Amino acid sequence: MKITPEHNGTKWMLICLGVFLLVFLAIGCAERNNIDQSTIDNQSEVNSSGETISTEPEHSLALSDMSVKITSQGHVATFQLYDTVAAKELYEQLPLELDLTNFRDAQWMFYPPNKLNVTAQEAYHDGKKGELSYYEPWGDVFMLYEDFYAGDEMHRLGICLTGIDEIANMSGSMQIEKDEINQEAEETKMQISVQANGNTTIFELNDGKAAKELYEQLPLTVDVEDFSNDEKIFYPPKKLDTTNTPMANAKSGTLAYYAPWGDVVMFYQKFGSAGGLYELGNVVSGGEHIKNMSGTILIEKA
Known part of the structure; x- marks a missing residue:
């Protein structure tokens, strides 16, 4: 059957209308997704009692x-x-x-x-x-x-x-x-405090040169990072000299220095030893907070 021009015009009108409807539906779905995500984000800041939960970290005390x-x-x-x-x-x-x-x-x-x-x-x-x-x-x-x-x-x-x-x-x-x-007695010891998320963790440093050089760089405000499933790490501005510094046999609460990368490591689970891993000290108090450290931390002489 031969299609007349009038039939061609009707066909193209139907095609255009179909495309318009598809575009309209796609935009509507995108807006729905945005609204749902906004609702989820808002709900994440509300507890079961309907009270707003502050996302700001607790204030740290020196x-x-x-x-x-x-x-x-x-x-x-x-x-x-x-x-x-x-x-x-x-x-x-x-x-x-x-x-x-x-x-x-x-x-x-x-x-x-x-x-x-x-x-x-x-x-x-x-x-x-x-x-x-x-x-x-x-x-x-x-x-x-x-x-x-x-x-x-x-x-x-x-x-x-x-x-x-x-x-x-x-x-x-x-x-x-x-x-x-x-x-x-404490005056002869080197202790540092690490403040993160409103919690304080205290480490006592050993007499190695690396520990002394870290101590001399304090105070520091740095970012803490996750590594593996047993440690938190941060990078001091200057690399540490590991002369007269003992090798680490890391356990939960060990503070160490990984010389190849130049990062300080805080262990919250047993790790053991590794080439280039040196011990800086051990936790005195607040070791339970290491696992949950995140964001920016403040490191000071205690």
């Missing part, structure tokens, strides 16, 4: 050169205090002999004679074993010997340096005093 010793029933624990108003006010009240009260089988608490002044900056703690904190509503200082929970009215005072497993065995009365002997 450690001071103040340390205290707590003794009870022959058990001793030492704590390094943060550089905060409340920590300084507690330190100024020492020495003290006070009664301990247990709370929920997770902490020992005591009441200093004078309440401590706190700031919003200090109103956070991780709720982890070994923390020394202050609960403003009750006016008590408490030591955690089990993981507890974090709360905005719990103000960080310090972290445990030694005797973390001794805290649970304390009871009755206790003595808290300035640990001046420990402070003198």
Whole structure:
């Protein structure tokens, strides 16, 4: 059958209409996808109660050169205090002999004679074993010997340096005093703090030349990176001299230097040894935070 020009015109109109509908549907699907993704993004910032969750990292606190010793029933624990108003006010009240009260089988608490002044900056703690904190509503200082929970009215005072497993065995009365002997000993040690995501991890460095050169470069603000499934790494501005530096047999908490790449490595799982891997030191406290480090970190002399 011969097709007339009129039939040709109708055919082309139908084809154009079909193409237009396909384009319209494609645009609609793209917009739907954008809306759905926006909804997902918004929901990711809302918790189950409908409250907005802040994506900003918690504020980090610097450690001071103040340390205290707590003794009870022959058990001793030492704590390094943060550089905060409340920590300084507690330190100024020492020495003290006070009664301990247990709370929920997770902490020992005591009441200093004078309440401590706190700031919003200090109103956070991780709720982890070994923390020394202050609960403003009750006016008590408490030591955690089990993981507890974090709360905005719990103000960080310090972290445990030694005797973390001794805290649970304390009871009755206790003595808290300035640990001046420990402070003198600490002056001969090189310790660094790594602050990331509102958490602080302390490493004690060895006497190797590489560790000393890293220490001399501080403070540093650098990006931390994931590597493999057992370590976090960062790159100091200057490479380190590994003369007189021991080879590493890395375990969880080891701080090391991988000379071929020039990166510092923080291990959160056992690794072992490798060519070019040198030990810089080991974790003192906060090792549980290494695995979750991300973004920009601050490294300072502790």
